Amino acid sequence: MMPEPEIKLDSMNTDRMTVIMGPQHPFSHGLWTLKVEVDGEIVTDAEPIIGYLHRGWEKECENRTYPKIIPMADRLCYSASMTWSHIYCMTVEKALDVDIPDKAKYLRIVADEICRIQSHLMWLAAVGTDLGNLTVFLWAMREREFFLDLNVRLCGARMTTNYPRIGGVRNDTTEYFDRDCMRCVERFEKRLWDIIALVDDSSVFVSRMQGISRLTREQVANLGVTGPAMRGCGVDFDIRRDDPYDGYDEMDFEVPVLKEGDTYARYMVRIEEMFQSCEIIRQAMKKIQDMPRSAPYRLKVPSAVPEGTHFARLEDPRGESLMYLISDGTDKPYRLKVRSPIFVNVSAAKPMVQGCRIADVPAVMAMVDMCLGETDR
Amino acid sequence: MSYSSILEWITFHNPMDNPFYPFGDLYNLPYDWAYKIWEFLGGLVAWLINLLFPGNVVSTWLISDQVVNVFALLLFMLIIFLVVFVGTLLSLWEERKVLGRMMDRRGTQVGLKGFLQCVADGLKTFMKENVVPKKVDKMTYMWTVSLVIGTSVLIACMIPLSDRWFVVSYDTGLLIIMALFALAPFFILVSGWAQNNKYSLIGGMRAAELMISYEIPMLILIGTVILMAGSFNISDIVHAQYDTVWYFIPQVIGMITFFWCSIAESERVPFDLAEAEAELVEGWQTEYAGMKWGLIMLADYFRGYVACAMGVILYFGGWMLPGIGDLNNAMPEIVFLLKTWLMFFMMIWVRATLARVRTDQILNIGWKIFTPLAVINLLIVVLLKFGGVF
Numbered sequence: 044m045m046p047e048p049e050i051k052l053d054s055m056n057t058d059r060m061t062v063i064m065g066p067q068h069p070f071s072h073g074l075w076t077l078k079v080e081v082d083g084e085i086v087t088d089a090e091p092i093i094g095y096l097h098r099g100w101e102k103e104c105e106n107r108t109y110p111k112i113i114p115m116a117d118r119l120c121y122s123a124s125m126t127w128s129h130i131y132c133m134t135v136e137k138a139l140d141v142d143i144p145d146k147a148k149y150l151r152i153v154a155d156e157i158c159r160i161q162s163h164l165m166w167l168a169a170v171g172t173d174l175g176n177l178t179v180f181l182w183a184m185r186e187r188e189f190f191l192d193l194n195v196r197l198c199g200a201r202m203t204t205n206y207p208r209i210g211g212v213r214n215d216t217t218e219y220f221d222r223d224c225m226r227c228v229e230r231f232e233k234r235l236w237d238i239i240a241l242v243d244d245s246s247v248f249v250s251r252m253q254g255i256s257r258l259t260r261e262q263v264a265n266l267g268v269t270g271p272a273m274r275g276c277g278v279d280f281d282i283r284r285d286d287p288y289d290g291y292d293e294m295d296f297e298v299p300v301l302k303e304g305d306t307y308a309r310y311m312v313r314i315e316e317m318f319q320s321c322e323i324i325r326q327a328m329k330k331i332q333d334m335p336r337s338a339p340y341r342l343k344v345p346s347a348v349p350e351g352t353h354f355a356r357l358e359d360p361r362g363e364s365l366m367y368l369i370s371d372g373t374d375k376p377y378r379l380k381v382r383s384p385i386f387v388n389v390s391a392a393k394p395m396v397q398g399c400r401i402a403d404v405p406a407v408m409a410m411v412d413m414c415l416g417e418t419d420r
Numbered sequence: 421m422s423y424s425s426i427l428e429w430i431t432f433h434n435p436m437d438n439p440f441y442p443f444g445d446l447y448n449l450p451y452d453w454a455y456k457i458w459e460f461l462g463g464l465v466a467w468l469i470n471l472l473f474p475g476n477v478v479s480t481w482l483i484s485d486q487v488v489n490v491f492a493l494l495l496f497m498l499i500i501f502l503v504v505f506v507g508t509l510l511s512l513w514e515e516r517k518v519l520g521r522m523m524d525r526r527g528t529q530v531g532l533k534g535f536l537q538c539v540a541d542g543l544k545t546f547m548k549e550n551v552v553p554k555k556v557d558k559m560t561y562m563w564t565v566s567l568v569i570g571t572s573v574l575i576a577c578m579i580p581l582s583d584r585w586f587v588v589s590y591d592t593g594l595l596i597i598m599a600l601f602a603l604a605p606f607f608i609l610v611s612g613w614a615q616n617n618k619y620s621l622i623g624g625m626r627a628a629e630l631m632i633s634y635e636i637p638m639l640i641l642i643g644t645v646i647l648m649a650g651s652f653n654i655s656d657i658v659h660a661q662y663d664t665v666w667y668f669i670p671q672v673i674g675m676i677t678f679f680w681c682s683i684a685e686s687e688r689v690p691f692d693l694a695e696a697e698a699e700l701v702e703g704w705q706t707e708y709a710g711m712k713w714g715l716i717m718l719a720d721y722f723r724g725y726v727a728c729a730m731g732v733i734l735y736f737g738g739w740m741l742p743g744i745g746d747l748n749n750a751m752p753e754i755v756f757l758l759k760t761w762l763m764f765f766m767m768i769w770v771r772a773t774l775a776r777v778r779t780d781q782i783l784n785i786g787w788k789i790f791t792p793l794a795v796i797n798l799l800i801v802v803l804l805k806f807g808g809v810f
Contacts, residue, residue, distance in 0.1 A: 060618060062618050062619070062622075064699070068701060069697050069698055069701060070698050070699055084622070084779055084780075172698060173698045174698070174775035174776060175689055175690070175692070175696065175698055175775050175776030176689070176772075176773075176774065176775045176776075177523060177772075178522060178523050178772045178773065181523040181524060181525060185524055241773065245773065245774060245775070247690055247774045247777055248774075248775045250777075250778075250781060251775055251776075251777070251778060400778060400779065401622065401699055401700075402693070402696060402778045402779060403778065404699055405698040
């Protein structure tokens with residue numbers, strides 16, 4: 044819209060002020076605090092404070108048998124429940140050294156991408172409120188509802204899906220799921236353009252996001268930021284493509300990467316990812332439709348896991364999530380460690396918001412897509 | 421004493437025959453109504469007193485010119501306030517419904533197509549605890565917000581709805597309204613300091629920042645209209661537009677700029693920086709609880725109404741319609757209110773579409789876009805004026 048005024052931090056001799064944003068603050072989506080030090084309106088320092096939502100998740104897993112952890116893994120993140128239970132099942136399957144049936148793989152892909160789209164829509168809704176526009180919020184929520192309905196069709200629950208099982212998935216596609224899924228995706232691809240017209244074609248929205256919170260490739264790599272935030276900074280890496288798991292190597296899709304590294308690039312990457320997810324859903328559904336109805340979708344697996352350490356990682360909607368399992372030969376894990384993408388991404392809050400204005404803080408932190416369930420565990 | 425004697429006490433006169441008539445030689449409809457209502461009520465009371473105590477002086481005093489005038493003025497204020505109040509509540513309802521439809525939802529459903537939502541909200545805020553935080557500067561905390569609300573209601577009531585519906589008909593009416601309209605940001609700034617809260621402080625500062633960016637183009641624009649009409653009197657401006665054309669035709673740049681400035685003036689999206697809820701919780705209103713917050717909310721809508729009404733008066737011919745005028749005073753007030761709601765619809769549309777701008781951006785917009793546009797508009801008008809078109 045107009046050139047960005049150059050901000051010189053040392054030019055104003057004003058007293059600095061600490062503004063506590065959170066835990067009960069409209070900008071913090073979840074229970075966390077960002078301690079922001081401001082010089083006038085310009086942010087000079089920021090410190091994220093998390094841990095309000097610590098539930099002892101990892102410790103609690105040690106007292107449960109392996110199948111009982113799946114619904115718990117759902118609760119790690121309310122909007123990416125499918126990917127979290129997926130990665131848990133993947134880790135245990137690695138430990139058991141089983142190869143799941145093809146149909147289960149594709150079903151997992153479909154569920155994963157539905158989860159990714161609805162998670163990104165949840166994020167888009169939050170971006171709307173953070174930038175002060177409720178229309179984006181409600182439109183994104185409206186679109187999200189269709190994908191939640193797909194979830195209901197597939198596994199009976201809206202958000203905490205509890206769908207993957209160790210050795211496959213819980214059930215095959217239900218009647219008419221493929222038809223509804225195709226319709227939903229097709230419709231969504233059209234409707235997403237409405238939101239893009241509302242946001243990207245508006246110079247107010249774009250000027251709020253463009254040019255702020257610029258990070259370089261090196262900074263992102265050093266900070267350990269993953270996911271769309273990383274790809275918005277020019278790092279071309281996506282686990283789905285570069286370290287494929289569960290049949291993603293058979294899918295043909297593009298990984299959106301932008302070099303700008305500002306907030307708008309992070310926004311664009313997520314929007315583009317939604318289109319790519321639609322493409323992946325379509326391909327995976329095609330493969331499922333080509334399979335006979337009687338194809339197996341679940342293996343029987345032993346309840347005890349042999350001794351050893353294993354890890355698996357996958358591309359969560361928010362970044363790279365990883366689970367590390369130490370098994371001692373019993374039917375309960377000895378230790379289950381979670382690497383949450385947001386836990387790492389939010390530690391980059393300081394370089395992200397430094398030099399921005401206080402009004403930019405919600406816009407910048409919205410692009411992290413906070414989810415406290417997985418961060419505090 | 422018979423009941424027919426009641427007619428001796430209840431008699432209706434023309435208020436303009438009253439030597440104490442406050443509006444000079446101008447006819448005032450709400451005053452007329454108020455006058456007749458009091459002549460009826462006061463006459464009834466006087467008759468009753470006279471029934472009990474025949475021949476007393478109180479009864480004749482009650483229907484004397486002075487007393488009828490005083491009570492009629494009180495009723496007149498009530499009528500003016502109620503009409504503006506209901507008009508504002510209707511615009512609030514309009515925002516809820518239209519915004520809802522634009523966001524693909526139905527909007528409020530509480531009674532009578534959602535109109536009773538205002539009542540529900542009022543009751544809710546009224547019944548909330550009136551919290552005054554311990555560490556605020558209590559005096560300043562109270563008087564600033566009272567003045568923000570007070571000035572907003574005052575100017576909303578001062579806007580004339582037609583030639584016959586006005587509170588005062590000053591020759592400098594427009595100037596007074598603009599001066600009062602621009603007062604609120606000062607109180608917001610002081611209130612931000614008084615609340616001893618960082619969010620409020622930043623919000624108050626932003627109100628000041630906002631004001632210096634839109635106030636100057638807005639005053640230039642109003643000056644331009646005054647130049648074109650040749651009068652500060654609102655009625656004169658409206659009639660000048662009826663005699664020539666609505667001013668949005670020659671001043672289309674000015675109209676658009678004024679629209680955005682008036683959004684900033686009434687602190688609505690995209691210029692609601694002072695209460696930006698995403699980063700500042702509720703901005704300068706953070707520490708106000710219960711009915712205080714409810715009244716601030718209401719004052720916001722009063723300001724929105726004033727901003728729209730000013731736009732209608734300055735650029736869209738006020739209560740007149742082109743060609744037919746006000747049809748010998750056939751409900752020009754309704755025409756005016758409808759135009760105001762139409763303007764308000766545009767504001768709702770903007771709110772549904774745009775995001776909140778940043779503080780440095782509003783300064784840029786104010787100084788690099790609005791001010792030059794206002795000056796260009798002024799130049800066009802000066803040229804037209806010298807060219808003898810107007």
